[in-house]
Amino acid sequence: MNKFLSISILLLASLAFSSCEKVIEIDLADSKSIIVIEATITSNKGPFTVLVSKTSPYFGASSSNSVSGAVVSVRVENGKPRYFKESSPGVYKLEKTVALTNYWYIVDVEYEGITYSAHSYLHEMVPITDISLTYFDGFGFFDSGYKVNCFVRDPAEVDNYYRMKIYVNGNAGTNEGEINLYSDKLFDGKLIGLVQHSAVFKETDSITVELQSIDKATYDYFSTLGNISGIEIIQSASPANPISNFNNGALGYFSAYSFDRKPIVVKDYVNN
């Protein structure tokens, strides 16, 4: 809904009114460095990855905030921990492991004597039933091109949360700040067409659509993250840090998810 408000304001701003944008200088106070953890495990094959870093001054360079030497582990609830290896500074990996669905998982990150823990529930995979493309004519500041619709049969009587990621020509490429999140609050048990937000694709693109079944904590994290990033014409009056499932004041999230992927080549789809 807010998106449509944004569109109408954009429309006004770009057509009826004049608006302008410029980069300005602002003095921002520095704050204490805080640990940031981005942990993901999946039910599919592929390494589990945990990225550990620290916050840095806002106008400083982003690189070199990685945190080395943390002890990172994952366990199933009441299970034994398995330890990650640091493959490059701040990047911790656990290879050759598969997580089973319908369990709670716990990630622990120990650094400088403090252990940061988070829980995430690994839901059953919800398969993609179909993918279609629609041509979008463009609107105000929005570019024209193809958009992806991803269809799923939503399991009835349970709360489901989804995140759609789109890989273009092998890269996880979506627009600046775009996070495609869906909840079945209004569609429980229906055949749902999930429409992605602002990114558009060219006829020459080949796309892979990844549909993640995520838990509520991950959904809450990314939806509150969406409030402080991306297009915001109706300005949030009080931006706040996203709701993290980590304790002890760490930023970031831990998401255990399952996913389904389907490829589609734009040219082939259009020619059919």
Place this chain on the structure above:
Amino acid sequence: MVFSRVLSVFGFVVLCFGAFSQQNYTVSGTISDASNGEDLIGAIVTIQNTNYATVCNSYGFYSISIPEGDYTINVRQMGYANQHVPLKLHSSQLINFKMNAISYELDDVEVSGQRGDRNVSSLEMGNVKINPKQIENIPVLFGERDLIKTMQLMPGVKQAGEGNTGFYVRGGGLDQNLILLDEAPVYNASHLLGFFSVFNSEAIRDANLLKGSIPAEYGGRASSVLDIRMKEGNMKEYETTGNVGLIASNLSFEGPIKEDVSSFMVSARRTYADLFLQFAPDKDIRDARLYFYDINMKTNFKLNPSSRLFISGYFGRDKFRIPDQFGFDWGSKTATVRLNHTFSEKLFSNSSFVFSNYSYQIDLSGDKDVVMGSHIQDFNLKQDFSWYPNTRNTLKFGINLIAHKIVPGEIDASPTSIYNSLAVRPRRAFENSVYISNSQQLSGRLQVYYGLRLALFSNVGPGDFYQFDANGNLLQLISYDHFKWVRTQGGPEPRLAINYQLSQQAAVKASYNRIYQFIHLLSNSTSSTPTDVWLPSSDNVKPQLSDQWSVGYFRNMKQNMFESSIEVYYKNLQNQIDYRNGADLVFNSTVEAELVYGRGWAYGAEFLFRKNYGKLTGWLGYTWSKTMQQFDQINDGNPFPARQDRRHDISIVAMYNLSRKLNFSATWVYNTGNAVTFPNGKYTIDGKTIGYYTQRNGYRMPDYHRLDLGVTWIRRQTARFESSWNFSVYNAYGRENAYFISFRQNKDNPDQTEAVQISLFKFIPSVSYKFKF
């Protein structure tokens, strides 16, 4: 019971002071405009060479009791020629005054000494009166005159954002203003995302904003009252007025149904900003529609010399439509039926039945396959009495019953749609109050006002009510049946004011008022949006409570040519509402679990210097203020500045009559920045740079300033036809004021972050043409 005791105390006080008077007689009647028969609110009636004085009530009625004798009675009203009538008072008399408006051409000297000294003599403080006629020449955005935008130029009133009609009064929130249109509450007073208010100036007779010292007849919002009255319709002759502007036009028609007995007024306005969309290259945009319209109607009948019936209504809607894809419309409807009756020369009664509705509807498919919507609806019964027992006392008392129904959200989906139909159960409540007050002249210099309002709010069935634990987890759901009383909250609200007149030209005033607010707006954007949800108080949501103290010094100079005042205020707000991060406010039946409670306080000083007549008129206002909030769950429990907090506000408004035909005007505003939250650090998630926030509202927006200029050229002015052109420029020196500031990664070097300022409205010229016949 409390109330009857209060009543008897009041009676005692009144009788005590009445007991000293000798044989008194009463003069009463109405005061109206001679040219069109419209009632004049707030005209001052004085008895020459005595201290006897009274003020017309909001229905144009006055009553004054004085000892037998020979007098001269004076009637004064801003913008009208004074009237002096000899009076031989040997029995009670009915005198209706018809006042003649002063036209601009009158020589300054002639007018001097005739203007009101109301600023000094009345008990009112923190009061802003606006008459659309007086603001006609003030330049505004897109040339669309708006009384709310003029009001925002007064000290203590802050605009919610560039070009926005939302306003904050003395540190109060956007939802803490009671906005009344002919006594009907207006729940969303803005059009087109806040750039225009719903009040079409052509349909408005006058507006009165009460920032403090709010009398007992008003209640329900914690910070202020904006009382707007529609025109009643010319009792003498037909009149057509039209305004053609760049983005909106309006047309009004008024006149007698039967001369001096009944009249009507109809006014309609529509924007056509979406015509610009025709030039867009994209077909969807070309076909898109985005406009609003509103219609005001009013009619009134003098049933007999002592009764008058008024019926008025407002209907307005915004529409946004992309054919076959999406539709969104929202708006308000209000209706008022009012009966004024004079029981005797000392007792005046007003009975009103009021309806108000605000709704929005979103058509998600463009073909009504899936429609979501929400609305809030009120039925309101009011009975008010004004009783003038003797010269020294004016009593007002009455009762007000409001039935609220709020439908937080429903979805109506066809079976084939991907949506499920859904409805969050309506929330119902009664808001009932009784009040009594007295304005009393204790001596020639000292006037006091004391009043008490008892405000009660009751949740009633049918509906679902919830119980939560401290963390917001649902413990229990209880469904109540029809007319089942669930919970009653509220209490007494004392209202006090005092005026000590130091001289004819100077006075010191003080006031205190307490007000409960039972319905609350949940919004997390910097301005009001059409989908904002109103939430009633309940077991989980305590009513907001405000206490305001203010003191002021008022001084007029040069026979009231200059008015000046200094007012200081302190406001304490309890049970303020905010919500948890990530709260889901839409289609959420347990939204109460997402709320957090805290307190707020605001204080400040307001300076106003005003020149009321002459070739040059206008005012200079300055406000120093501070507004703070504190919530245990926000900002680590530390107090933080509210988003409307800003230290300095200056506004200058000047209008200059060069000749009968040419009027120049200019406004200049300056304010230091609002409080805003900026990041104090950054980190990377999902490959994107994210800001790290440590402090709520810890930063300030850049200073804001702007100059607007306007010229009105009266092309023709005859008895039968009038026409004028208005040219204006908004933001004349093109200052790039920050509308908002966002933070992002540099496009060329994602490793770097930058702050970006977005500005709207740089140098916006506009032209409009007005005619009247």
